[in-house]
Amino acid sequence: MIGLGFDKFLSRFVKHKAAVLCLFFVLAVIAGGIFAPWLAPNDPNKIELKLKLLGPGGQFPLGTDHLGRCILSRLLYGTRISLGSAFLVMSFSLTIGTAVGIFSAYRGGRIDNLLMRLCDIFLSFPSLVLVLVIIGVLGSGMVNVIIGMILVQWLWYVRIIRSLVLSIKERTFVSAAKVAGTSDMKIIFRHILPNVLPQLIVLSTLDLGSLILHFSGYSFLGFGVQPPTPEWGAMIEEGRRFIRSAPELMFYPGMLITLIVISFNLIGDALRDVLDESVT
Amino acid sequence: MIKEKVMDVEGLCVSLLHRQREISVVRDVSFCLEEGKVLGLIGESGCGKSITCLSLLGLLEKDRWKVEGSVRLKGKELPYLNREKIRRLRGSSVAMVMQNPISSFNPLLTVGQHFTETIRTHKEVTRREAGQIAVEMLLKLNLSEPEKVMGQYPFQLSGGMLQRVMIAIALFMCPHVLIADEPTTSLDVTVQYQILKELAELRDHYRTAMLLVSHDLGVIAQMADEVAVMYGGYVVEQAPSREIFCNPMHPYTRGLMKSRPAFTKDRLNVLEGYPPSLMKRSRGCPFYERCRCARKDCLEFDMKETGATGGHSVRCLLYAGEEEVKMDACS
Amino acid sequence: MRAYIIKRLISLVPVVFGITILTFILIHMVPVDPAHAYMTATNTPPTERAVAAVRAEFGLDRPLPEQYFTWLGKALRLDLGKSYVSQEPVLEELKHSFPSTLLLTLAAVGWLILLALPLGFLSAVFKDSIVDHLSRAFTFVAASAPPFWLGFLLIELFALKLGLLPVMGKGSWQHLILPSLTLALNYAASYTRLLRSGILENLKQPFILYARARGLKQKLVIGKHALKNALLPVVNAFGMSFGYMLAGSVIVENIFAWPGLGRLITESIFNRDYPMIQGYVALMAVVFVLSNLLADIASAIIDPRIRIGDDRVGV
């Protein structure tokens, strides 16, 4: 359907060494998150004041934080929330945005216009503030942050997908399909979607990176995850007071976020090159 | 009096460096441009005619293209390796007119700015003087209000108008050589004739030698004194214009002449097959698959010039042998 | 040109109203009654009678649209009501802390221009050279690292280890360097990439080939033709980014204890201080709309097609 055999896709993707490396790294982190209960050496929330601020080694591979909790275990469990929420927000906004974007772009007319005005209002407004307002209204907590982000992000997808669909809708093979008697619905699924999908995959991969950053930003401000649940942004916030004595408290989660986001960006760029080539 | 040779191209070979492979695009092309004369270069897509123009101007980047062979302008070898020297020649001694005028102008600058920046690159003049030179030059192209045109942006002018400005920019330094890469292809038929007429008049006035590239036989017949036919990177046939139209020798030239529906109703005698793509360069004669009188040894043919009688050279095995050539076999 | 600006202004008015209406609805969708929020903020006992009194005082019992229009009427006369927490008029609070946030954002814009323009330009001109690889590494890290984490790294390095710059707080211009850099790093990375790909894309265009064919110097070909075209998307994107940076200062102010709007809005959100939130959002909307307008005007100056419009219509 994508017009490119999966094996051809793989053979081209392998050429991008960096992207393959990042892919393994991302998969490793995801696996760490999923199998956290088995992999994590200790219980992430068990407080042992005696053992606070231990260096790495021994029972605590990465040492302990100011409450004696094992950093490595908290990082592994934190993956579930940080990555999980980013995936959740991305997938929800992607599906809603794609559905609305494709139909409004293809149908055109008043609905399309109305939607664009709505997009203008939402998107010409800093998402951070809107999410803050929503959190302020619904109260902090992870679910509210996710809802807040979805409310803002799906419109970003609508605008992007609408422009993609419009560019394809103008192309001659769509009118050729009309002449050949294909119904609107079939045109959307058989002609427009396959040509939009590649760019969509690239966009959502790149978007994942920025969502992780935003999400950790909110929990850093204390709106997202409430202590003691482990989350990368929150861990950086907790570690900020010990910047002099135990800088690694902040270093590990920050570095992990950076590496994950770099990986998503690299994979996104590589996908863009591979999927573009497929057409020429 | 013999015409003085302005530009002499000997054995020009250009190859594209693509993924550690060298794909030869222009192969052993030789021709010379005489003062006040027009050499017409005919060819279809992928035959290397545009690349030939760009290589003469030294516009091919060194890391992606390999250019060999000698190109002499007024007896002096063109310094392609010295970027600064060749840049100074471009636009002053060797000028170019592009195919699609609308996309050749920067949409954010006015037409006048394009003209004056070129003038000020080649002449030490103030902005005002450059403006005057430009207006005088545009008047030569019988443009009604040059000042108004100078102040307008490219998207406000029609293709024909922009092409006239391009010709003015090309000829204001009285260059020795003018290279025109399909100047009228993107214009309407009615405008095409006017542009060609003005180009011919101005060229006569400035005595410039001209290389006119086109895929339209009508334009070549109208303008060219000498004609070269390119196919698969080679100049397969070269002769004075009247000679090549009356008795084309190479099978490709003959096929090309017949495939134009010049107000006839009877079935066209068609060249089967498709022009070879740039990437797939086979051994021997590139016209082998499409040629009706192709023979086994055409594949080994090293494309040397064969029959060269009285300025009419051709590269085809048909004319290498002694025996009488059977014209009808491949007409 | 003037007509264009006026029309553009008119078109932005509905956007501002849209945003304020949106916030108003959001606030009033809340399960918690604003009166209770006020009571808790001023920790007076929420007795039946006191709540009714507060509702009457703030006019909360009247239907929602009416409340919005009263708020709007007063807002147009710059009276944004009183903050629950500090009892000060919202406008004063905003007036007090907005300048320092604006200063921070403008300094960040300064960093942006200082970093993104040269880096983007050089990495495009010297493609695949050392400069290009270095700038790409910088853009990847700066674009991917969480801004607040970067902030702490900067503090660790410049303030604590080297002791060159003050750690936090507002004072002389040295205090401004680190926070504005932290705020700008993320955007500097994406603008470097945007400018670089813009220039490289434009270098493939036919008008660059024609410029070279006319014998123009390489400096002119890239510096004038390619750069000017590449700046168009950068200016357009900047209209949006200025607003995002202004909002993004919330985090940076939190790290560097910078007395700006950021801290004000975080506290008012914790305390459910609705008039303050509403005022903040209105201010942000106006600033956002103005920065978009400036970006549009700048792109109209650069691109005549926006200013004059396409005369030659391809049928």
Added chain:
Amino acid sequence: MHVLEMRDVSRKYSFKRYFWQRKKVIEAVKGVTLSIEQGTCLGLVGESGCGKTTLGKIAAGIEKPDQGEILLMGSSMLSSPRSQRLLMRKELQMVFQDCTGSVNPRHTAGKVIGEPIRNFLKLNKDEEEGMVEKLLETVGLNKEDRHKYPGQFSGGQLQRVCIARALAVKPMLIVLDEPLSSLDVSVQAQILNLLADLKKEYGLSYLFISHDIEAVYYLSDALAVMYLGNVVEYIADISMFEALCHPYAEKLLSSVLPADPGKIKNMEVKNDENEKPGTGPGGCSYARRCARASARCLDTAPGLKEVSEKHYVACHHY
């Protein structure tokens, strides 16, 4: 019997790039009345911006005209019930100008050609495959090309795939919108021959739109010349070609450069530019460029008048 009749068709485009700019209204097609006989080819000649492509799209039913009526075999395309319109859709196919753009890059050639078959004819899988293979051979490609993607074809081959797609459901009329202009000279000749053979073999009728008069002369039986949105001259029989007398038609003919150095043209040329479409005043749209323009031409637009049997001209001088 007319296959297709267009009565007083007109179409306007209101164009506004940015909402703050003045609304520009372009009259692409102004009151065109044309009809195509069964089994014949009507050539439509004109320069860029004369509205011939828009007229082609209206004829093919992709665009709706603002005014006017289109009849396919006598029944109206616009006002008849949905079910009947679907049947009409089958009888009217189109071949487009940029062959690479008119084929979905992610579908194989077989799927492209099979699309109309799947929509109109209820065939099972291998019947459809057989038909696609037969079609590929009739347009001069080989059977195995079915599995190739558009990226693996040359321009000429892609245009043959498009012709096969148009031919698949045996339509009564095929609209050919500049089918040759993106192809090489030698390939153009092949496509012209192919179209001529198909017309004879299947008794097809064509609406052949092009700016290349020589190609139109070769394929068409009747000819209409368009300028800035209206038909300025129409001859029902191509053999009356020499009788073309409208000033614009003459200019178009004289601008064609013969491929013969013996007949080099030396015409006196007024430096006139084809104006921007849709800006003409009330009178004849060609008035400002016409050498013989009189006062009457400037104020009243001439209608199409029958000058002689099967020959109509829109000019005050005839």
